[in-house]
Amino acid sequence: MYETTYHKPGTLQEAVSLFSEVEEAAYLSGGHTLIPTMKGRLAAPAHLIDVRRIPELSGITVGPDRIIIGAATTHATVAASEKIRALIPSLCGLAGSIGDVQVRHVGTIGGSVANNDPAADYPSAVLALDATLHTDRRSIPASEYFDGLYTTTLEPGEILVRIEFKVPEIAGYAKFRNPASRYALAAAFVARHRDGNIHVAITGAGNAGVFRWTEAEEALQARFEPDAVKGLLPDENDLMGDMHAPADYRANLVGVVTRRAVENLGGILIE
Amino acid sequence: MSKVAITVNGTLHTKEVEDRTLLVQFLRDHLGLTGTHVGCDTTQCGACTVIVDGKAVKSCTILAASIEGASVSTVEGLADGEKLHDVQAAFHEHHGLQCGFCTPGMIMASVNMIERHDGVLDEATVRHELEGNLCRCTGYHNIIKAVLSAAEKHRTAHAVAAE
Ligand SMILES: Cc1cc2nc3c(=O)[nH]c(=O)nc-3n(C[C@H](O)[C@H](O)[C@H](O)COP(=O)(O)OP(=O)(O)OC[C@H]3O[C@@H](n4cnc5c(N)ncnc54)[C@H](O)[C@@H]3O)c2cc1C
Numbered sequence: 061m062y063e064t065t066y067h068k069p070g071t072l073q074e075a076v077s078l079f080s081e082v083e084e085a086a087y088l089s090g091g092h093t094l095i096p097t098m099k100g101r102l103a104a105p106a107h108l109i110d111v112r113r114i115p116e117l118s119g120i121t122v123g124p125d126r127i128i129i130g131a132a133t134t135h136a137t138v139a140a141s142e143k144i145r146a147l148i149p150s151l152c153g154l155a156g157s158i159g160d161v162q163v164r165h166v167g168t169i170g171g172s173v174a175n176n177d178p179a180a181d182y183p184s185a186v187l188a189l190d191a192t193l194h195t196d197r198r199s200i201p202a203s204e205y206f207d208g209l210y211t212t213t214l215e216p217g218e219i220l221v222r223i224e225f226k227v228p229e230i231a232g233y234a235k236f237r238n239p240a241s242r243y244a245l246a247a248a249f250v251a252r253h254r255d256g257n258i259h260v261a262i263t264g265a266g267n268a269g270v271f272r273w274t275e276a277e278e279a280l281q282a283r284f285e286p287d288a289v290k291g292l293l294p295d296e297n298d299l300m301g302d303m304h305a306p307a308d309y310r311a312n313l314v315g316v317v318t319r320r321a322v323e324n325l326g327g328i329l330i331e
Numbered sequence: 332m333s334k335v336a337i338t339v340n341g342t343l344h345t346k347e348v349e350d351r352t353l354l355v356q357f358l359r360d361h362l363g364l365t366g367t368h369v370g371c372d373t374t375q376c377g378a379c380t381v382i383v384d385g386k387a388v389k390s391c392t393i394l395a396a397s398i399e400g401a402s403v404s405t406v407e408g409l410a411d412g413e414k415l416h417d418v419q420a421a422f423h424e425h426h427g428l429q430c431g432f433c434t435p436g437m438i439m440a441s442v443n444m445i446e447r448h449d450g451v452l453d454e455a456t457v458r459h460e461l462e463g464n465l466c467r468c469t470g471y472h473n474i475i476k477a478v479l480s481a482a483e484k485h486r487t488a489h490a491v492a493a494e
C-alpha cells in the first residue's frame with residue numbers, strides 16, 4: 061500500500077470541503093473494499109477521508125412506510141436490527157448473508173452501495189425496494205443511481221448520507237453463492253409494494269451490474285406465485301460470463317433464484 | 332504520521348505510526364505481539380482476527396489510525412499465566428489444530444462468538460460464524476467440537492454465576 065494521509069472529519073461540511081481542497085482524495089467507510097484495493101495498488105488515494113464519525117451517516121429510523129439507514133451502518137447492525145426485521149425481514153437476512161462475521165462487523169451499507177460491485181447484495185434491495193439515496197447535496201431515486209459496473213451517478217466528492225427504503229407489502233431474497241468467493245453468482249430480491257407493483261432486482265449476473273428483470277415482474281404481476289416465472293430466462297447476452305460461470309448457466313440461475321425468492325417471501329434462501 | 336493510542340489487552344499503547352499502518356502491523360511490528368498472524372493479507376482467511384470493542388474483525392484490513400481510542404484483545408491476552416483460557420484449552424483437548432497457523436484467528440473468532448451468543452450455540456451456527464476463518468489442516472470438525480465444548484463450559488459457568 062502506498063503512503064496516504066488519514067483524516068477523520070466530524071461533520072459533513074468538513075468532509076466535503078476537505079475532499080475539494082486536497083488532491084486525490086477518497087472517502088473511507090468500512091474499508092473492506094477500499095483497503096484491499098489499495099493493498100493491491102489498484103487504488104492509491106493520497107488522502108483518506110473517514111466518514112464514520114459524521115453523525116448524519118449513522119442511525120436507523122423507522123416510519124410506517126419507510127426505513128432510513130445511515131450510510132456508515134455496518135452489515136452486522138442491519139442484520140441484528142429488530143426495528144428493520146419487523147418491517148422488512150429479508151433486508152436483515154440479506155445483510156446477514158454478506159461475507160462473514162468479521163466483514164459484517166466492519167463493512168457498511170453506504171460503502172457497498174457506493175461501490176456498486178456487480179456481485180454485491182445491497183444494490184438488489186436498493187432497486188427492488190425503490191430506495192432513495194440521500195447525499196450531502198440531493199436525493200437520487202434508485203432508478204437513476206446505478207450506472208454500470210462499479211459506477212454510480214454520485215459526483216466526485218458527493219457523500220452518500222442515508223438510504224431510504226420503501227416498506228413493501230412483502231419481499232424475499234434468494235442467492236446462489238460462488239462457493240469460493242461466497243459472493244452471489246446470481247441473486248434475486250423480489251418485492252410486492254403496497255401499491256401492488258412488483259419489483260424484481262437481480263444482482264451477481266448482469267454484465268452491466270444490478271438490473272430490474274422486467275419480464276419476471278410482468279409475469280409475477282399477472283400471478284404472484286413461484287410458478288409464474290417457470291421457464292422464463294433473461295437474455296444471456298445481457299449477463300456476465302466468466303471463469304466462475306458462463307452466461308447461459310447464469311441465465312438459468314437467475315430463473316432459479318427468482319423462483320426461490322418468491323417461494324421464500326418474508327425471508328431469505330441462501331445457497 | 333499519526334499519533335495513535337490503542338488499548339491492547341488492557342494496556343494503553345501510544346505510538347507514532349504512518350497513516351497506512353494496518354492494525355495487524357501495529358500489533359506485530361510496533362508492539363511485538365506476533366501471536367496475531369497474517370495468512371492471506373487479502374481479508375479472506377481470518378488468521379489476523381482480533382477483537383476490537385467487542386467485535387471480531389480482520390486486523391489486516393483496518394487502519395490503526397481509524398481505531399484510535401479503541402480497546403483490542405489479541406490471543407496473547409487470553410491465558411492467565413500458565414492457565415489457558417477455556418477456548419484455548421478446548422482447542423488443545425479436542426485437537427482443534429495441526430500446524431497452528433490459523434489458530435490465533437480461530438480462537439479469537441470463537442471467543443467473540445461465544446461472548447456474543449452467551450454460549451448458546453449449535454453446530455450450524457458455529458460453522459456459519461466461522462465462515463471467515465480458513466484452516467488448511469484440520470478439516471474443521473475438531474475446531475467445531477472445541478468451540479461447542481467451550482461454549483458449553485461458558486454456559487455452565489454463567490448459570491452458576493447467576494445463581
Ligand atoms: C472477504 C470479503 C467478503 C465479502 N463478501 C461480500 C458479499 O458476499 N456480498 C457483498 O455485497 N459484499 C461483500 N463484501 C464487500 C463488503 O460488503 C464491503 O464492506 C463493501 O462492499 C464496501 O463497504 P465498506 O464500508 O467496506 O466501504 P469502503 O471500502 O470503505 O468503500 C468502498 C467505496 O465506496 C466509497 N464510499 C464509501 N462510503 C461512501 C459514502 N458514504 N459516500 C460516497 N462514497 C463512499 C469509497 O470511497 C470506496 O470507493 C465482502 C468483502 C470482503 C473483504
Ligand code: FES
Nearest residue numbers: 370371372377391
Ligand atoms: S490475513 Fe487478514 S484475513 Fe487473512
Ligand code: FES
Nearest residue numbers: 429433466467468
Ligand atoms: S491448523 Fe493448520 S491452518 Fe489450521
